Amino acid sequence: MGGEAGERRLGRAMSFGIPDVALGLVMGFVDDPWDRDAISLVCRHWCRVDALSRKHVTVAMAYSTTPDRLLTRFPCLESLKLKAKPRAAMFNLIPENWGGSASPWIRQLSASFHFLKALHLRRMIVSDDDLDVLVRAKAHMLTSLKLDRCSGFSTSSLALVARTCKKLETLFLEDSLIAEKENDEWLRELATSNNVLEILNFFLTDLRASPAYLTLLVRNCRRLKILKISECFMLDLVDLFRTAEILQDFAGGSFDDQGQAVESRNYENFYFPPSLLLLSLLYMGTKEMQVLFPYGAALKKLDLQFTFLSTEDHCQLVQRCPNLEILEVRDVIGDRGLEVVAQTCKKLQRLRVERGDDDQGGLEDEHGMVTQVGLMAVAQGCPHLEYWAVHVTDITNAALEAIGTYSRNLNDFRLVLLDREANITESPLDNGVRALLRGCTKLRRFAFYVRPGVLSDVGLGYIGEFSKKIRYMLLGNVGESDQGLLQLSTGCPSLQKLELRGCFFSERALALAALQLKSLRYLWVQGYKASPNGTDLMAMVRPFWNIEIIAPNQDELCQDGQAQILAYYSLAGMRSDYPQSVIPLYPSV
Amino acid sequence: MAGSEQRQVVKAATAAGNGSRFAVTCGLLRQYMKERGAGSSGGGGRFLPAVTMSLMATAGADAGAVGVAAAVEEEEAPEEIKTMELFPQQAGIKDSRERNETEKAQLSQLTIFYGGSVVVFADSPAEKADELMKFAGSRDTAPVSDDDAGAAAAARHLSPGQPCLPDMPIARKVSLQRFLEKRKNRLAASEQPPSPVASSSSPEPEKKEESSKRAKKDDGASWLKVNPTLSL
Numbered sequence: 001m002g003g004e005a006g007e008r009r010l011g012r013a014m015s016f017g018i019p020d021v022a023l024g025l026v027m028g029f030v031d032d033p034w035d036r037d038a039i040s041l042v043c044r045h046w047c048r049v050d051a052l053s054r055k056h057v058t059v060a061m062a063y064s065t066t067p068d069r070l071l072t073r074f075p076c077l078e079s080l081k082l083k084a085k086p087r088a089a090m091f092n093l094i095p096e097n098w099g100g101s102a103s104p105w106i107r108q109l110s111a112s113f114h115f116l117k118a119l120h121l122r123r124m125i126v127s128d129d130d131l132d133v134l135v136r137a138k139a140h141m142l143t144s145l146k147l148d149r150c151s152g153f154s155t156s157s158l159a160l161v162a163r164t165c166k167k168l169e170t171l172f173l174e175d176s177l178i179a180e181k182e183n184d185e186w187l188r189e190l191a192t193s194n195n196v197l198e199i200l201n202f203f204l205t206d207l208r209a210s211p212a213y214l215t216l217l218v219r220n221c222r223r224l225k226i227l228k229i230s231e232c233f234m235l236d237l238v239d240l241f242r243t244a245e246i247l248q249d250f251a252g253g254s255f256d257d258q259g260q261a262v263e264s265r266n267y268e269n270f271y272f273p274p275s276l277l278l279l280s281l282l283y284m285g286t287k288e289m290q291v292l293f294p295y296g297a298a299l300k301k302l303d304l305q306f307t308f309l310s311t312e313d314h315c316q317l318v319q320r321c322p323n324l325e326i327l328e329v330r331d332v333i334g335d336r337g338l339e340v341v342a343q344t345c346k347k348l349q350r351l352r353v354e355r356g357d358d359d360q361g362g363l364e365d366e367h368g369m370v371t372q373v374g375l376m377a378v379a380q381g382c383p384h385l386e387y388w389a390v391h392v393t394d395i396t397n398a399a400l401e402a403i404g405t406y407s408r409n410l411n412d413f414r415l416v417l418l419d420r421e422a423n424i425t426e427s428p429l430d431n432g433v434r435a436l437l438r439g440c441t442k443l444r445r446f447a448f449y450v451r452p453g454v455l456s457d458v459g460l461g462y463i464g465e466f467s468k469k470i471r472y473m474l475l476g477n478v479g480e481s482d483q484g485l486l487q488l489s490t491g492c493p494s495l496q497k498l499e500l501r502g503c504f505f506s507e508r509a510l511a512l513a514a515l516q517l518k519s520l521r522y523l524w525v526q527g528y529k530a531s532p533n534g535t536d537l538m539a540m541v542r543p544f545w546n547i548e549i550i551a552p553n554q555d556e557l558c559q560d561g562q563a564q565i566l567a568y569y570s571l572a573g574m575r576s577d578y579p580q581s582v583i584p585l586y587p588s589v
Numbered sequence: 590m591a592g593s594e595q596r597q598v599v600k601a602a603t604a605a606g607n608g609s610r611f612a613v614t615c616g617l618l619r620q621y622m623k624e625r626g627a628g629s630s631g632g633g634g635r636f637l638p639a640v641t642m643s644l645m646a647t648a649g650a651d652a653g654a655v656g657v658a659a660a661v662e663e664e665e666a667p668e669e670i671k672t673m674e675l676f677p678q679q680a681g682i683k684d685s686r687e688r689n690e691t692e693k694a695q696l697s698q699l700t701i702f703y704g705g706s707v708v709v710f711a712d713s714p715a716e717k718a719d720e721l722m723k724f725a726g727s728r729d730t731a732p733v734s735d736d737d738a739g740a741a742a743a744a745r746h747l748s749p750g751q752p753c754l755p756d757m758p759i760a761r762k763v764s765l766q767r768f769l770e771k772r773k774n775r776l777a778a779s780e781q782p783p784s785p786v787a788s789s790s791s792p793e794p795e796k797k798e799e800s801s802k803r804a805k806k807d808d809g810a811s812w813l814k815v816n817p818t819l820s821l
Contacts, residue, residue, distance in 0.1 A: 030611075038615030043622040091760035175764050204764050256775055282768075283775070306768045308776075330765075355761065357769045416759060449759065469609075476759070502757040527757045562757060 342381025404439025
């Protein structure tokens with residue numbers, strides 16, 4: 001739109017004014033929140049039209065703003081996603097009482113957001129009282145409730161939600177800590193009160209669920225497409241699968257047949273509905289795996305993270321699944337398994353290779369290891385990969401270069417180098433990282449967690465130089481000195497969220513980097529060189545920049561002995577709900 | 590007409606996939622609006638300078654980088670526009686980063702870094718801070734005693750200059766760890782004979798076996814020996 005002609009045209013358009021109705025209609029076509037942001041910055045008028053027509057907002061850090069502000073700006077919001085605890089909470093690095101209560105939000109949402117019908121809370125503490133308030137105000141409206149990795153509530157609330165929210169289409173509780181009060185009564189309530197449910201997810205929870213209620217639910221909710229449950233013996237679910245004619249996505253169950261009579265361990269007549277395309281199965285062993293063979297060609301997703309399969313089993317199974325788009329495994333799959341993936345799964349878009357049981361005292365017998373060999377095979381064989389998270393035991397520059405050459409569609413790449421082996425083939429990996437970043441131009445998220453010496457200051461400089469679009473970055477054990485971090489921080493123009501762990505950077509360098517990274521709005525650091533008296537951190541003090549120190553955890557359950565720094569932009573001011581272990585640095589400026 | 594033009598832009602941006610071109614265009618528009626000044630858009634009223642937003646999220650970078658959460662924050666009630674003018678001045682604070690132990694206002698929070706501890710006082714008067722400053726200037730080492738709850742916690746972790754980092758085991762995702770523990774128990778329970786693991790509650794024997802197995806492979810891996818309670 002540059003040039004004089006363009007400017008004239010623009011001027012005409014703006015001076016005549018676009019009617020609000022038209023503007024609103026046009027904005028209706030813009031879903032991308034980043035584009036919405038750009039629109040809202042054009043002028044105040046556009047900002048207002050956008051604010052009134054925006055249906056969904058994600059607040060990436062609940063303490064960065066207040067419910068009041070949200071209401072003032074977006075009074076007509078229909079859907080809200082809120083996140084609170086740092087990501088590190090998923091790794092047990094954040095004290096349980098850190099904060100992140102949903103109460104102030106739920107109170108405001110219930111009282112004033114008259115159009116709200118979908119709520120997604122992630123890593124927050126939600127009490128039964130909160131849910132009671134929400135349900136009282138929103139039961140007639142609520143179509144989607146996601147309590148995603150939350151804690152603090154019980155099945156009584158679930159029963160209340162099930163009983164009263166008759167329009168609920170999505171109930172998502174994955175990986176939440178839920179106190180069980182009335183067994184699975186909530187499930188019976190849901191099965192008998194709701195007939196519009198499309199998604200029910202309580203995968204990775206400890207909730208018990210009786211097959212009879214589950215089957216009843218499937219019978220009554222004819223639109224149920226996604227069912228993700230906790231552990232439940234698979235052979236008890238045969239009726240359910242025969243009833244669920246349109247089920248597309250199933251997770252949970254259990255092939256573990258302990259406590260089952262021998263005669264009930266027969267999978268010969270096992271049945272999945274033909275509509276089923278996405279599967280995550282628990283405790284599946286070699287024997288039971290064969291149940292899947294007839295369905296292999298139809299499957300688009302397989303999650304084998306929580307199974308007993310060996311490297312060979314993975315090879316056998318994956319060979320039969322040429323249409324996979326999503327594959328999630330542990331590193332037991334090994335290079336051999338990944339080579340099969342590369343040969344077979346030409347449509348693969350998402351690949352996660354998690355870390356297996358390599359602890360001391362672990363029982364991981366299969367010795368599956370993923371190295372440069374597997375990475376290179378996948379990079380060459382699966383050109384459509386967009387998301388790739390992998391734990392490796394060895395890695396070379398050539399493998400990273402191969403990813404840069406072939407995996408052009410990656411927008412999210414995460415690599416963790418495990419400490420199983422004392423030595424790796426090649427170090428440093430500076431050039432490999434440069435090649436990867438140069439080649440994968442669509443990368444928005446990047447994690448590189450290695451060990452000291454593997455990425456030098458030069459490598460950090462490359463990251464700064466070649467990560468124009470990257471918004472989120474996690475770096476572990478990288479760099480040699482402050483110089484590396486400072487070099488990195490002269491680049492990375494889009495970096496908004498940075499997580500650093502186990503790096504030897506001084507407080508002063510961290511503070512300078514935080515000032516220098518021009519898009520940065522969230523910084524989490526664990527393991528750094530504390531200055532003798534802590535003052536160096538004050539170099540990053542500035543308006544609206546909250547800095548909190550999380551003291552090393554004394555709690556045995558939470559397993560860490562290193563202080564953490566959390567710093568983020570906030571218009572809400574210093575939070576008042578921090579526990580003793582959190583020390584806010586909030587000098588008046 | 591303008592609408593269809595706009596729609597084309599929208600379509601183009603959608604086609605481009607990541608919308609960044611659209612964002613850039615909007616950035617140009619914003620620039621244009623700013624230059625044209627207030628009053629030219631019918632009933633639009635004053636334009637939002639949006640300075641706060643830029644500083645907050647992108648420090649003047651292209652608007653395309655402005656995030657979702659930032660979108661929530663960006664909104665400014667009219668009276669808050671005033672704060673925008675404060676920004677450039679406050680930005681100067683970056684330069685005065687050599688500031689000393691005290692940060693003060695008339696009656697506000699006082700944070701002291703001293704002897705490896707952080708002490709935070711709520712509602713501390715400015716004169717008090719001045720006194721403290723003088724006091725700190727006059728003496729070299731005088732232990733700060735305070736029973737503020739935060740201080741004790743702070744002292745625990747900001748111990749004077751930890752010279753080098755202890756090894757930090759790679760953290761494991763809790764959900765996966767829970768599974769692996771269950772898996773271990775079940776395997777142990779189901780196949781007692783083959784493995785020397787008698788019961789999951791006594792991990793000693795398997796640990797020994799495992800570590801001897803491991804020792805063959807990597808004797809120099811010091812990080813393996815650290816903190817076995819940590820799941821890495």
